[in-house]
Amino acid sequence: NAGVTQTPKFQVLKTGQSMTLQCAQDMNHNSMYWYRQDPGMGLRLIYYSASEGTTDKGEVPNGYNVSRLNKREFSLRLESAAPSQTSVYFCASTRGGAEETQYFGPGTRLLVL
Amino acid sequence: KQEVTQIPAALSVPEGENLVLNCSFTDSAIYNLQWFRQDPGKGLTSLLLIQSSQREQTSGRLNASLDKSSGRSTLYIAASQPGDSATYLCAVGPVSGYSTLTFGKGTMLLVSP
Numbered sequence: 001n002a003g004v005t006q007t008p009k010f011q012v013l014k015t016g017q018s019m020t021l022q023c024a025q026d027m028n029h030n031s032m033y034w035y036r037q038d039p040g041m042g043l044r045l046i047y048y049s050a051s052e053g054t055t056d057k058g059e060v061p062n063g064y065n066v067s068r069l070n071k072r073e074f075s076l077r078l079e080s081a082a083p084s085q086t087s088v089y090f091c092a093s094t095r096g097g098a099e100e101t102q103y104f105g106p107g108t109r110l111l112v113l
Numbered sequence: 114k115q116e117v118t119q120i121p122a123a124l125s126v127p128e129g130e131n132l133v134l135n136c137s138f139t140d141s142a143i144y145n146l147q148w149f150r151q152d153p154g155k156g157l158t159s160l161l162l163i164q165s166s167q168r169e170q171t172s173g174r175l176n177a178s179l180d181k182s183s184g185r186s187t188l189y190i191a192a193s194q195p196g197d198s199a200t201y202l203c204a205v206g207p208v209s210g211y212s213t214l215t216f217g218k219g220t221m222l223l224v225s226p
Binding site: 033042043048058100102 | 144145147149154155156157158159162202204206207213214216217218219
């Protein structure tokens with residue numbers, strides 16, 4: 001099994017451009033999460049989806065939108081990228097809620113110039 | 114707001130040493146605590162999950178303990194090896210299911226041959 005996959009692995013954007021980060025899991029998990037990881041800040045939750053058809057804001061949702069396309073896929077969209085969104089983005093999933101073991105994808109490195 | 118602190122921020126030891134990584138949290142109302150490993154440029158891998166009703170969990174050379182009342186957890190690594198070199202993160206899980214994990218900033222471990 002592939003587990004959690006993310007595309008792309010690396011992306012460079014110019015300020016104001018838009019892009020969508022893709023995440024998919026093949027473990028039949030109900031909940032999916034988007035985090036960003038910045039030096040000195042640790043991992044911070046952007047959005048999560050407790051089940052297909054639902055999404056909720058995390059700690060740092062401003063500047064992002066998400067879509068839970070189906071049970072497998074959870075995408076993160078930057079409508080107008082800003083240099084402050086330069087980060088490493090991780091997608092994760094759990095079978096049930098956040099109290100269970102989280103499985104992480106390999107990450108997307110985003111550089112906004 | 115839950116805060117998670119990990120000490121030390123970095124640790125360098127020779128191969129074969131036993132070592133302890135520390136994690137403290139400010140709100141003892143947690144559901145569980147998880148320890149993760151992150152290799153450079155990679156995603157997070159779950160190592161151990163301790164439920165709030167448990168005192169410790171073991172996996173191979175790893176042993177994690179939890180003292181909820183004092184807001185502390187330790188990760189003990191026995192007979193360290195160069196392959197243990199990575200960043201170790203702890204995260205505390207919420208009392209309610211569909212909420213966020215709170216992560217510490219991690220301890221960067223280097224084990225020298």
